[in-house]
Amino acid sequence: MKVKICAEAFNPWQEIQGYQDTALEASAKFGATSIFIGTMRDFNEGVGVQSMTLDYYPGMTEKQLEKILTDAGQQWQLIDTYIVHRVGEIKPDDTIVLVAVWSSHRGDAFDACRFIMEALKSTAPFWKKELLDSGQTRWVEKNTDGYQKT
């Protein structure tokens, strides 16, 4: 179980491979790996976005992410979990977040990955401020409920 806050752009595929190669114990035990990668779009709520700044609460953010991973580990049979989250200035196409879950079976891997991502979206202290194509800035006011069908 590991949480990483990243102030520089990162390659999610290298992060997954690197974590699996060096940090993951019980390498022959996992039969299922579930991954979520969130990437910055160049539009939001109908207008173009040039970049955004991701603010966070150093100390609490890591603590909250670790709590989410611990909660997931209590609900599902998991071998390991890993979160990487960007902070600072972010450009379209940059990866914002990576959630990776290793388990023996797909059901636990899929369900825990979804749970972790939704809990992160609703409780992890991060805040986005967008720089719009118009030159104006605006704070993103809230995240949508990922379980709500649109």
Place this chain on the structure above:
Amino acid sequence: MSIKVRYFASLGERVGRSEGDLEFTQAMTVRDVWQLDTLGKPIPDNLLVAVNMEYSELDFQVQDGDEVAFFPPVTGG
């Protein structure tokens, strides 16, 4: 007694600062901290609070040395 008060994101802009120390002599809740430190600004809808980096409530009693944080809904991921 003294606590540290922090404001994040749009709330920091609205209050006009991101952190400061608050001295007090009587027992105080998180709600009292907001009232005193913001000079009575209305409590925003959807306000989130944390004490010592854990989610808390407006009625929570603060202690000497605590860190109290106020912030808007989170928007990470």
